[in-house]
Amino acid sequence: MSRDKRFPGLSRFGRLAGGVGLSLSLLAGSLALPTVAHAEGEIRIAEQFGIVYLLLNVVRDQQLIEKHGKADGLDIKVDWTQLSGGSAVNDALLSGSIDIAGAGIGPLLTVWDRTHGKQNVKGVASLGNFPYYLLSNNPKVKSIADLTEQDRIAVPAVGVSIQSRFLQYAAAQQWGDKEFNRLDKYTVALPHPEATSALTSGATELTGHFSNPPFQNQALDNPNVHVVLDTYQLLGPNSPVVLYTTEKFRAENPKTYQAFVAALAEAAEFAQNDKAAAADTYIRVTKAKISKEDLLKIIDNEQFQFSVTPTGTLQLAEFLHRVGALKNKPASWQDYFFADPRLGQGS
Template sequence: MTKQRTGVSRRWMGALLGGLALSASFGGAARAAEGQLRIAKQFGVVYLLLNVVEDQKLIEKHGKAAGLDINVEYVQLSGGSAVNDALLSGNIEIAGAGVGPLFTLWDRTRGRQNVKGVASLGNFPYYLVTNNPDVKTIADFSDKDRIAVPAVGVSVQSRILQLASAKLWGDKDFAKLDRISVAVPHPEAAAAIIKGGTEISGHFGNPPFQNQELAENPKARIVLNSYDVQGGPASSTVLYATEAFYKASPKTYHAFLNALDDAAKFITENPQKAAEIYLRTNNSKLDPALLTKIITDPAVTFKVTPENTLGLGQFMHRVGAIKAEPRAIGDYFFADPRISTGS
């Protein structure tokens, strides 16, 4: 039976943080058994693959085809830090977050839990949106502004903003805008940009929140497009796991990857049905027309093969955010024919 848990209590978050410390000290969480799969997802259309997988019970379908009953649970979190804590403390098997948090965990767990990527959730442009009329580029943000991101300094939005800052001011000032960044979940940050009147004047988000901001606040404008920073379409949000899960649960792992592949094809071929699934599974009141427009945007691609991720990892190494330098996709993604062709 598939279950879904929404929200995270402070007590459980404390347990996750404690688990992170323990796992770092003693080599990681216990191995999950075949047939158990707990998946962390966050907010936004970038997690549509998981919405479709859940709604269509595709993991269970592929598990049965392999002779295995898989118990699937979905956990709603916000921010790469919380997701990474959950993975290392053994509360989940699959983490869904930005490629920045993946590189951070890949680097810190080398030789221990050996966290690597499982698949991409697709290519989506991420926009840094502002409602401040004085801000035309990131150079115009001042100490009076606050930029909302899922997790300051470590989320993929923060990492892309750091990369943009390094290109503008040099590597020594790559974290210049971290000091005016604040950690706010996407729904709350979008509400602040749309309504105005708060200290939050910028939000580096993802679909559909960035699209809602642009549609509902005539003063809102795009300051930065992630594709421009990363040099083209890129898989900014990915799924990753520990080596223990990858090796100990091969049937569950491959059922999950096959389910994702099916979901990607389903969304591409049935965008309106996919939109209906998103609205239903997220209990969303988003305009269906706006959602369908996002899903069918030529800049958006649903696929499991990661694209244009290596450059961000090499930047993070260059500025000292991670110690190890990723040189090829196989360094930080587990092996699979659909993944090894990525970049």
């Protein structure tokens, strides 16, 4: 019996998951396509949903790229777009639709591996260290070992999103490396806002959501939702979200690139040192329906660190190579990040 017949409410989820499969095909095909070149002084940035993209909100709100460009004698035009899922972001980067991709470390590692020796996509900076939660509204699910065919877990992109990679890492810890993708069949692609609504309503067959802040915190306000897995317990403090670009863009637009990294570093210092002002920025830019008080409860703690320094990424990269998800084995985090002294001592 097909999944849609057993779970009729998942037909829309299935179409979304199918779209991710198409997106992966496009990714493979786009490796041969040249990126669209443009003159120095233009940058197109793709972000996704959640507080983890707050540094980009600060950069946008304070026009920091434009500021650092002018300091170097360059007027920079900045275009912003919002996508959902690492597959869509990677497709946009490789097709030349965007210059800077914002996504999880999982999608970066995937595209770094596939473009190695070609477009040579690498990381630009981290957006900080944040815990991600796997949530469930199924009272029988206390750990990933309790997941069954009756469960469906929302992730931004099936298989390649950082949430999917975290789930694979956890599965390997539970059942061994050969079973790393054991839970992939339970995942469906859905943006965080929609997944949060579905999980908390309990009106669909969705029983799980591998979320991010603030969506995971808002979902936990519902007494029927609980934490199944905390990524800080799984991997320790880590940088789940990063920014990355092609070698071509960095080489052909050095002033624009440097202005962008300088803007990120300034935004990180601002957000880390004044989280109240950062919260105001997030609410103003995203128009999020969350109070400043509730937002500060999430970000004003030691687990939230706004920083451009990548942390705890190599452990996941080594795992993905070990299970065959990456062909190229990185010797260090610097293999998949462009060199920049502002990134500090990463890991």
